[in-house]
Amino acid sequence: MSASKRDELVHKALKIFYRDGFHATGMDKLVKETGISKTSMYKHFRTKDDLILASLRLRDELFRNKFVRKVETLAGDPAAQLLAMFDALDDWFHELDFRGCMFIKASGEFPIKGSPIYDTAAEHKKLLLDYVEKLAAQTTAKDPLLLARQLTLLKEGAIVAAHMRGPEGIAADAKLAAEALIKAQTT
Template sequence: MSASKRDELVQKALKAFYRDGFHALGMDALARETGVSKTAMYKHFRTKEELILATLRLRDEQFRNWLIRRVEALADDPRGRLLAVFDVLGEWFAEPDYRSCMFIKASSEYQDRTHPIHGAAAEHKRLLFAYFEKLAREAGAEAPERLARQILLLKEGAIVLAHLHDPKTIVADARAAAEDLLAAAGV
């Protein structure tokens, strides 16, 4: 399988796993969904879990790049960017194929903290935390690490609740809570 075919497989698998979940989607169904035979898949990925890890790496790269680009397009200063996170989430929640967070799903389906898939999900959240901490530090927060953890916690909660309830209300409430957190942090 060529690199471009491999990339195409990972992209199609990402969409299928995001929609259906990891355990629920077997390799036979994945082969039908992607148009790639199981034999061809196993030539590039020794296990389904290796394919899942490849999809998580791709999703991490795509999502973080998109989030940061959108946040930086919406606000010029660090304080505004911390709030813009929630505006950007609102854009994501409004997408017709929004199905919550792939990393939350992965950590739920692979709960052992030592499992590589759980680790990939945790790493995604760590990288988002690092971005929020950088913004909090630049904004002059009294305790930037604490504020970054709080923003991440608020963001994660908003993702889950937007999947369960009215996304517009959730975004408005999360943004208002973020404003309170920033004020409490001296930002």
């Protein structure tokens, strides 16, 4: 399978970019840490930015799959799943290698709207918002789209806070807030 070395590269590059940042990670460091030769890297990707894009797309796929799956494991009906999102976040926050959101970092290091990396990061956030909107639309909330956007704000805020203040209690605070927001729309 010719895709395996390429996949191996993207998986390993993803981890290093996430850990150290994009500009702070040079191609030579990738060679040293992945054990994959620079020649091979540039046979699969024309530029470093292309490799970053591939890493972001893989991260998007892995993260959304894992997140949605976890939520579906924790709860059944849509209203409960909206709350279960924050339990899934709590798990993530407590992972040893948690370093915040890779897409927020990407949009911070490549802040030009319209550039491929920025747009890819923004797309990830939109896909997650779509997911929350779909859940909210299945509840009895009066304004499901508003609710979805508000819960997403709590989610993003929790990610930032978990990274900058530490993970303890953040998701719990957000979950309580989410309960209050849902209740306010269903009574």
